[in-house]
Amino acid sequence: MPNKEHLKILIKGTENWNRWRKDNPNKKPDLNWADLTGVNLAEVNLIRAELQGVNLTGVSLDQAKLHGADLQWAILPFTSLQGVDLQGADLRKADLRKADLKNANLRRANLQNAKLQGAILENANLEEADLLETNMVQAKLQGAKLLGCTLANRDLSSVNLSGSNLSNVDFRFSNLTDCILDGSVMTGARLFETQRSGWSIKGVKCEYAYWDKEGEIKTDYIPGKFESAFSEISKDLHAAVLFIDIKEYSKMDRDLQREAERVLLGHCAMLGKRYEAKFPKTWGDAYLGVFENPDNALEFALKLSKHLAVDGFKSRIGLSHGLIEIHGDPEAEDVTPSGSVFTEAARLEPLAQPGEVLITDSLHAHVDKSRFDTERVTRAMAKAYDGHPKGSEYTCFLVNAKK
Numbered sequence: 469m470p471n472k473e474h475l476k477i478l479i480k481g482t483e484n485w486n487r488w489r490k491d492n493p494n495k496k497p498d499l500n501w502a503d504l505t506g507v508n509l510a511e512v513n514l515i516r517a518e519l520q521g522v523n524l525t526g527v528s529l530d531q532a533k534l535h536g537a538d539l540q541w542a543i544l545p546f547t548s549l550q551g552v553d554l555q556g557a558d559l560r561k562a563d564l565r566k567a568d569l570k571n572a573n574l575r576r577a578n579l580q581n582a583k584l585q586g587a588i589l590e591n592a593n594l595e596e597a598d599l600l601e602t603n604m605v606q607a608k609l610q611g612a613k614l615l616g617c618t619l620a621n622r623d624l625s626s627v628n629l630s631g632s633n634l635s636n637v638d639f640r641f642s643n644l645t646d647c648i649l650d651g652s653v654m655t656g657a658r659l660f661e662t663q664r665s666g667w668s669i670k671g672v673k674c675e676y677a678y679w680d681k682e683g684e685i686k687t688d689y690i691p692g693k694f695e696s697a698f699s700e701i702s703k704d705l706h707a708a709v710l711f712i713d714i715k716e717y718s719k720m721d722r723d724l725q726r727e728a729e730r731v732l733l734g735h736c737a738m739l740g741k742r743y744e745a746k747f748p749k750t751w752g753d754a755y756l757g758v759f760e761n762p763d764n765a766l767e768f769a770l771k772l773s774k775h776l777a778v779d780g781f782k783s784r785i786g787l788s789h790g791l792i793e794i795h796g797d798p799e800a801e802d803v804t805p806s807g808s809v810f811t812e813a814a815r816l817e818p819l820a821q822p823g824e825v826l827i828t829d830s831l832h833a834h835v836d837k838s839r840f841d842t843e844r845v846t847r848a849m850a851k852a853y854d855g856h857p858k859g860s861e862y863t864c865f866l867v868n869a870k871k
Contacts, residue, residue, distance in 0.1 A: 469500070469501060470498060470499045470501060470502035470522075471497075471498040471499070474498055474499055475502055478499065478504070478509075479507060481508075482510065482511055482512045485512060485513070486511075486512065486513045489513045489515075496516060496517070496518065497514060497517035497518060498517075498518045499514075499517060499518060499519050500518050500519065500520040500521060500522065501520065501521040501522065502519075502522050502523070503522075503523045504522060504523060504524050504527055505523055505524070505525050506527070507527060508527070508528050509524075509527055509528065509529050509532055510528045510530045510531060510532065511530070511531045511532060511533075512529065512532045512533070513532075513533045514532060514534050514537050515533050515535045515536060515537065516535070516537060516538075517534070517537045517538070518537075518538050519534075519537050519538055519539045520538055520539070520540045520541055520542070521542060521543070522539070522542050522543070523542075523543045524542060524543060524544050524547050525543055525544070525545055525546060525547065526545075526546045526547060527544075527547050527548070528547075529547060529549050529552055530548050530549070530550045531552065532552045532553070533552075533553050534552055534554045535553050535554070535555050535556060535557070536556045536557060537554070537557045537558070538558045539557055539558060539559045539562050540558055540559070540562065541560075541561050541562065542559065542562040542563070543562075543563050544562060544563055544564050544567050545563055545564065545565040545566055545567060546565075546566050546567065547564070547567045547568070548567075548568045549567055549568060549569045550568055550569070550570045550571060551570070551571045551572065552572045552573070553572075554572060554573060554577050555573045555574070555575045555576060555577065556576050556577060557574070557577045557578070558578045559574075559577055559578060559579045559582050560578055560579070560580045560581055561580070561581045562579070562582045562583070563582075563583045564582055564583060564587050565583050565584070565585045565586055565587065566586040566587060566588075567587050568587075568588045569587060569588060569589045569592050570589070570590045570591060570592065571590075571591045571592065572589070572592045572593070573592075574592055574593060574594045574597050575593050575594070575595045575596060576595070576596045576597060576598075577597045577598070578597075578598045579597055579598060579599050579602045580598055580599075580601060580602065581600070581601050581602065582602050582603070583602075583603050584602055584603060584604045584607050585603055585604070585605045585606060585607065586605075586606045586607060586608075587608070588607075589607055589608060589609045589612050590608055590609070590610045590611055590612065591611040591612060592609070592613070593612075593613045594612055594614045595613050595614070595615045595616060595617070596615070596616050596617065597614075597617055598618075599617055599618060599619055600618065602622070604619075604622065604623075604624060604627055605623055605624075605625065605626070605627070606626050607627050608627075608628045609627060609628060609629045609632055610628055610629070610631050610632065611631040611632060612629070612632045612633075613632070614629075614632060614633060614637050615635050615636060615637070616635075616636050616637070617637050617638070618637075618638045620638045620639065620640040620641055620642060620658075621640070622639075622642045622643070623642070623643045624639075624642055624643060624644050624647050625643050625644070625645040625646055625647065626645075626646045626647065626648075627647050627648070628647075628648045629647060630648050630649065630650040630651055631650070631651045632649075632652045632653070633652070633653045634652050634653060634654045635653055635654070635655050635656050635657075636655075636656035636657070637654075637656075637657050637658070638657075638683070639657055639659050639662050640658050640659070640660040640661060640662070640681070640683070641660070641661045641662070642662050642663070643663045644662050644664050645664070645665050645666055645667065646665075646667065646668075647667045647668070648667075648668045649667060649668060649669045650668050650669065650671055650672070651671045651672070652669075652672055653673045653674075654669075654672055654673065654674040654677065655674050655675040656675075656676065656677070656678070657674065657678070658677070658683040659677055659678065659679055660678070660679055660680060660681045660683070660806075660808070660811075664698065669694070669695050669698060669699060670699075671695065672694055673691075674689055674694035674695075675688065675689060676689060677689070677694065679806040679810065680811040680814065681811045682811065685810070685811075685814060705760060705791075705792055706760075706789070706791055706792070707746075707760045707789070707790075707792050707809075708758070708759045708760075708761075708762045708764075708765035708766075708787055708788070708789045708831055708834070709756070709758055709759075709765075709787065709788055709789070709790075709792070709809050709810055709812075709813040710745075710755070710756065710757045710758075710759065710765055710768065710769055710785060710786070710787045710813060711754065711755070711756055711785070711787075711813045711816070711817040712732075712754065712755045712772065712783050712784065712785045712786075712817065713753050713754045713755075713783065713784055713817065714728050714732065714781050714782070714783055715781070715782040715783065715784065715822040717752065725753070728753055728781055729750075729752065729753060731776065731779045731781060732750070732753060732755060732776065732781075733750060735772055735775045735776065736748065736750065736755050736757070736772065739768050739771055739772055739775075740768070742768075743759065743761075743764040743765070743767055743768040743771075744759065744760070744764055745757035745758065745759060745768060746758040746759070746760065746805075747805050756810070758792060758805055762789060762831060762835050763839060765787055765831070766787070766825070766827070766835055766839075766840055766867055767839075769785045769787060769825045769867070770825060770840075770867070770868070770869050772785070773785060773823060773824075773825060782822035782823050783822070783823065784817055784818065784820035784821070784823075784824065785817060785820060785824070785826070786814070786815070786818075786819065786820055786826050786827075787825070787826070787827045787828070787831050788809045788812035788816060788827070788828040788831055789809065789827075789828065789830045789831035789833075789834055790807060790808065790809030790830055791807055791809065792805045792806070792807040792809060793805065793806050793807055809830075812830075813828075815849075815851070816828060816862075816864060818850040818851075819847040819848075819850060819862060819864065824866060825866070825867045825868075826845075826847075826864045826865065826866060826867070827867055828864055828865075829863075829865070831865075832865045838870070839869075839870055840867050840868065840869060840870060841867070841868045841869070841871070842865045842867050843866045843868075844863060844864075844865055844866075845863070845864060845865065845866045846861045846862065846863050847861070847864065848860070848861060848862070849861075849862050
């Protein structure tokens with residue numbers, strides 16, 4: 469129940485209330501569970517006020533000061549909150565359906581489990597806000613700032629995010645179907661396993677993004693590349709993915725590193741053409757390749773390992789197999805594929821000993837056993853991955869060519 473004295477003062481009007489707040493700076497307003505429907509609270513000072521469960525349906529709170537207020541379970545549908553200061557406010561499980569939050573400051577606000585369906589958040593500041601399990605279906609977020617927010621595993625279908633700053637936002641596993649992202653900034657976004665059918669990304673600015681599960685493998689884009697590559701999903705394919713690096717590359721002096729890179733690129737270019745490697749990428753001592761033919765992937769891996777050894781470099785190679793999404797024009801050299809199979813291969817490669825080629829169960833099921841010797845082995849995980857804690861046992865296959 470609300471403090472009766474506080475409620476009586478507030479109902480007398482904003483001017484009277486704000487004067488009382490100024491004269492009593494040490495008193496914390498207690499308006500928990502109050503029914504304030506029909507009260508005009510524009511420009512009211514409710515900084516750090518207790519407002520749990522308060523009913524503010526349809527109320528005008530434009531330009532109000534609610535910095536640090538406790539609004540858990542508050543009822544705010546259709547409420548006008550334009551330009552309101554809700555920085556650091558607790559809005560867990562608050563009902564903000566179709567509320568007008570244009571230009572609102574929600575920086576570091578806690579919006580866990582809040583209802584924001586159809587809410588207007590145009591030009592709102594949501595930097596570092598906690599949006600865990602927040603329902604934002606059909607919310608309007610044009611021009612909003614969402615830097616560093618977590619929007620993972622969320623239904624954002626049909627949400628309008630045009631012109632928004634989405635730098636470093638975590639979208640992993642989210643539904644972005646028919647989402648409008650035109651003119652937004654998406655540099656650093658995490659996009660693993662997102663649904664993107666029908667999304668609109670005209671004029672999107674994205675210098676790099678992360679498509680792996682952990683958000684550790686950065687993919688760089690020149691201006692306009694992200695839009696051209698991901699405006700359309702061209703096709704899906706099942707393919708093998710290969711990751712390789714060179715032993716002790718980081719300990720080499722720069723001259724030897726350059727030599728290792730030169731040798732690796734040379735062999736990869738030659739063998740890639742022979743074994744039909746698609747969408748190759750290299751960075752430093754690392755190489756990534758996609759192979760529609762699983763046997764070609766293993767032949768490439770074994771030949772590459774052998775050629776590098778002859779040149780004095782030991783390599784570690786990991787391969788997996790699974791569904792890959794191909795974005796943009798599949799014939800373009802700069803097209804970007806994505807899928808969880810890339811993370812599987814990247815996590816397997818560090819488990820290989822120098823000179824070894826390791827493959828997952830999924831790839832082992834697709835290779836011609838008459839062409840390769842395979843041996844089931846168990847390795848300790850170098851990092852935690854997909855339910856496997858660091859140091860836990862991971863079973864895979866060691867591959868060699870038939871003698």
